[in-house]
Amino acid sequence: MxxxxxxxxxxxxxxxxxxxxxxxxxxxxxxxxxxxxxxxxxxxxxxxxxESRLGYAAFCFGCLGGSVIFSIVYYTLVHDWPMNIGGKPHFAMPNFVPFTFEWTILWTAFGMVFTFFYATHLFPGRTPxxxxxxxxxxxxxxxxxxxxxxxxxxxxxxxxxxxxxxxxxxxxxxxxxx
The missing domain is CATH 3.30.70 (Alpha-Beta Plaits)
Structure with a gap:
């Protein structure tokens, strides 16, 4: 052979x-x-x-990031350390939106970078x-x-x-x- x-x-x-x-x-x-x-x-x-399935991976990373930060903010501001600020309720949804949005984008970006490295075997320090x-x-x-x-x-x-x-x-x- x-x-x-x-x-x-x-x-x-x-x-x-x-x-x-x-x-x-x-x-x-x-x-x-x-x-x-x-x-x-x-x-x-x-x-x-x-066709690539990277869109599904990005969606999953975004959902995971949004869920994680929403859970953290909810636990922190409603259960662990509730504060009465200006008579607003503890669970005011508009206050949660900026954190949830930013973490969704952050986790999607980092998740896609790691997915790219995994799929292409182009880890830092590796010979192409x-x-x-x-x-x-x-x-x-x-x-x-x-x-x-x-x-x-x-x-x-x-x-x-x-x-x-x-x-x-x-x-x-x-x-x-x-």
């Missing part, structure tokens, strides 16, 4: 890369991921990527995982997991027919910046 873990097809043009994706899918070659230096319209649909250094500069890269049933020579031929300027067989899963 070969030590190749990834087969990378490097393209100069996004249209040729999209043509390469079509050819690979037509030949039932599973694509691991695609790396581009700029956003390409319609690539998510072509690769079958589902990069397939090819030129993918962030001027190349469009299609990464194919080499552990499939299709021979590597056939994948190389398909990528070259689609217009790949270079096909690399990586024996390591990722190339590091160092």
């Amino acid at each position: 070969s030590s190749t873990k990834m087969i990378l097809g490097l393209f100069d043009d996004p249209d040729e890369m999209m043509h390469g994706i079509e050819k690979l899918q037509k030949n039932s070659v599973p694509i691991y991921d695609v790396y581009t230096p700029m956003p390409i319209h319609g690539i998510e649909d072509k690769l079958g990527i589902k 995982r990069v397939m090819d250094l030129r993918a962030t500069d001027d190349r469009f890269v299609i990464a194919i997991d080499a552990k499939g049933n299709i021979p590597h020579d056939d994948i190389t031929r398909i990528l070259q027919e689609a217009g790949a300027v270079e096909v690399k067989h990586n024996d390591r899963k990722y190339v590091s910046y160092e």
